[in-house]
Amino acid sequence: MRIALDGMGGDNAPEAVVKGALHALAETPPDVEIVLVGQPEVLEPLLERENASSPRLSLHPAAQVVAMDESPSVALRRMPGSSIRVCYDLHKSGEADAVVSAGNSGATMALGAVVMGRLAEVDRPALASAFPALRGPTLLIDVGANVDCSPLMLMQFGYMGSVYAERVMGLSRPKVGILSIGEEPGKGNTAVKQAAEHLKNSGLNFIGNVEGRDMFVGETQVIVCDGFVGNVCIKLVEGFADTFEYFFREYMAHSIKARLGGLLLREQFRDVASRLDYSNYGGAPLLGINGVGLIAHGASSPKAIATAVKMASNTVRAEVTRHLAEGLEQYRGRLLGDIAHS
Amino acid sequence: MRIALDGMGGDNAPEAVVKGALHALAETPPDVEIVLVGQPEVLEPLLERENASSPRLSLHPAAQVVAMDESPSVALRRMPGSSIRVCYDLHKSGEADAVVSAGNSGATMALGAVVMGRLAEVDRPALASAFPALRGPTLLIDVGANVDCSPLMLMQFGYMGSVYAERVMGLSRPKVGILSIGEEPGKGNTAVKQAAEHLKNSGLNFIGNVEGRDMFVGETQVIVCDGFVGNVCIKLVEGFADTFEYFFREYMAHSIKARLGGLLLREQFRDVASRLDYSNYGGAPLLGINGVGLIAHGASSPKAIATAVKMASNTVRAEVTRHLAEGLEQYRGRLLGDIAHS
Numbered sequence A, B: 001m002r003i004a005l006d007g008m009g010g011d012n013a014p015e016a017v018v019k020g021a022l023h024a025l026a027e028t029p030p031d032v033e034i035v036l037v038g039q040p041e042v043l044e045p046l047l048e049r050e051n052a053s054s055p056r057l058s059l060h061p062a063a064q065v066v067a068m069d070e071s072p073s074v075a076l077r078r079m080p081g082s083s084i085r086v087c088y089d090l091h092k093s094g095e096a097d098a099v100v101s102a103g104n105s106g107a108t109m110a111l112g113a114v115v116m117g118r119l120a121e122v123d124r125p126a127l128a129s130a131f132p133a134l135r136g137p138t139l140l141i142d143v144g145a146n147v148d149c150s151p152l153m154l155m156q157f158g159y160m161g162s163v164y165a166e167r168v169m170g171l172s173r174p175k176v177g178i179l180s181i182g183e184e185p186g187k188g189n190t191a192v193k194q195a196a197e198h199l200k201n202s203g204l205n206f207i208g209n210v211e212g213r214d215m216f217v218g219e220t221q222v223i224v225c226d227g228f229v230g231n232v233c234i235k236l237v238e239g240f241a242d243t244f245e246y247f248f249r250e251y252m253a254h255s256i257k258a259r260l261g262g263l264l265l266r267e268q269f270r271d272v273a274s275r276l277d278y279s280n281y282g283g284a285p286l287l288g289i290n291g292v293g294l295i296a297h298g299a300s301s302p303k304a305i306a307t308a309v310k311m312a313s314n315t316v317r318a319e320v321t322r323h324l325a326e327g328l329e330q331y332r333g334r335l336l337g338d339i340a341h342s
Helices: A013-027 A040-047 A071-080 A085-092 A107-114 A151-167 A190-200 A210-217 A227-254 A256-264 A266-276 A304-317 A322-329 B015-027 B040-049 B072-078 B083-092 B105-116 B153-165 B190-200 B214-216 B226-254 B256-264 B265-276 B300-318 B320-329
Strands: A002-005 A035-038 A055-059 A098-100 A126-132 A140-143 A176-179 A206-210 A222-224 A284-287 A292-295 B002-006 B033-038 B059-060 B096-100 B126-130 B137-141 B177-181 B206-210 B222-224 B283-288 B294-297
Touching: A002 A013, A002 A071, A002 A085, A002 A304, A013 A035, A013 A040, A013 A055, A013 A304, A035 A040, A035 A085, A040 A055, A055 A085, A071 A107, A071 B206, A085 A098, A085 A107, A098 A107, A098 A304, A107 A284, A107 A292, A126 A151, A126 A227, A140 A151, A140 A227, A151 A176, A151 A222, A151 A284, A151 A322, A176 A190, A176 A210, A176 A227, A190 A206, A190 B214, A210 A284, A210 B137, A210 B226, A227 A256, A227 A266, A227 B214, A227 B226, A256 A266, A256 B256, A256 B265, A266 B040, A266 B226, A266 B256, A292 A304, B002 B015, B002 B083, B015 B033, B015 B040, B015 B059, B015 B177, B015 B300, B033 B040, B033 B083, B040 B059, B072 B105, B083 B096, B083 B105, B096 B105, B096 B300, B105 B294, B126 B226, B137 B153, B137 B226, B153 B190, B153 B283, B153 B320, B177 B190, B177 B214, B177 B226, B190 B206, B226 B256, B226 B265, B256 B265, B294 B300, B300 B320
Parallel strands: A002 A035, A002 A098, A035 A055, A098 A292, A140 A222, A176 A206, A176 A222, B002 B033, B002 B096, B033 B059, B096 B294, B137 B222, B177 B206, B177 B222
Antiparallel strands: A126 A140, A126 A284, A284 A292, B126 B137, B126 B283, B283 B294
């Protein structure tokens, strides 16, 4: 199994990516190989410095780099040799089984959809993210691929999330909810209200509206939302985690008693921090493309990169693309709106 | 000064409201009076039980109660004697200077707008909520009054939030941002991108896009969003606070070391909890109506009710309605879209 890893993508690239690749090799079974994609003149010296020679790690050249703030359409139309595109080209040609990038997420999503193509029943691929909740991870879908969503797209997200939760997260008949502003049916904006009607007739284990506060409970295993709301939410949680850490550091800097308390609770603080640490949740899978694409956080540390690579290998092993295609196939009529619209 | 307080509204009404009224009387200057509105047969025995006789507290009868899950349109069209409506009727006739309700928020917003009318420059009133942030409270607007928002409505929210932040929160030239999914201009959904263009030309101290994580920083004092996104966000933060508390209670229940640490950090935990406790932030003001309406959290405790009453009295004292009308007047052309649309 070969994972194409974008060596140039991310705020801390290329160092964090190279280090993350080495971590990942140490933590995955020996059949997992990594193809590091990027500018050889940049990556080779780094690999040498890290003393990284492994038969499981190879370098594949890509001349161009998509800047973090580049517009996705430029990456799509004018950069045939970008590291992100070359990753997907390798995946498309079968030389790689999955793609991991912490680079420009808009470009990664666009190139994933364009190079790999979409599954037959899907209008628009969506980004899913496992969200830390009390009773285990909850899958939030979409967290940023589609900012303006039709009710039909939202329903498709429900199907994709449900199949993914079943196949990769190992949940049977996962509960699917739609993020809204009240639990009662009929609450929400226009798109959400219509999507809830579709989902009610979807054959999925749809439990209705869920609210912001339910995201932390984990009663609902798949939460559907548009990519604008989902993205705001995951960044809000990040901000919360940072703020929480900041406060307790301040407390401890200013009081010996607090410092002692902090020492006694060190394990527990670590536990909370780890539950909130996106780097433990790996990359966000781009569901609905005809392949496996994982988008890691732009600020990914080596550990986050390693987690994303491991997650990619698990996703490939679980044959998610095949299961998604088959799972969606049985809902074909509903997914394409024939039933939903009737 | 007289505050009309909906005695029947909220998950814990009428007990929590009656107790909250008594707290509020103890904590406000003697010129603040409370008119408790609701069914006398329910409220009178409670007042007797609480031994509440004060010349500053009076009872005004209202025969009907809007259930928490009642549709706002039913409350609007078929319940002329509801406690919420009677509160606003008292405000309209000048017998009260502000309204506080923890009841059905949809009905409270609808009745506030219909009974009081809107300010001349405002298409739709919006609910604003002070959000706990590192550098002091940030005003999030809208947090639930309008689920589908046009770019022009979003711009108006920016004006209302800015005037409120200036007059009630005491901030000079408050920084206004729009909630989006990336800091770069051009990121966001269709409505947000257009609203950002309007806001750039608004004459406000507009700093551009802010992200979910920025909500906790407090660099931006007024954050504009549609009521759907805003409502999801405030409930997400509530869920986070509850989860945080749950975790530490569990830790302490299972480890003596953790319990001791918790004791040493007791003050700090209280500080964090209090920063996250919506009941310290009072009600959410409904801005853009021709009057003062505060919507308290449905689950309001007596303390939360008292905070909302205090906040209402501060809002009346700050003459927010007059300042909003005057402040908006100077932006009249832009607010009505003459400039924004050109």
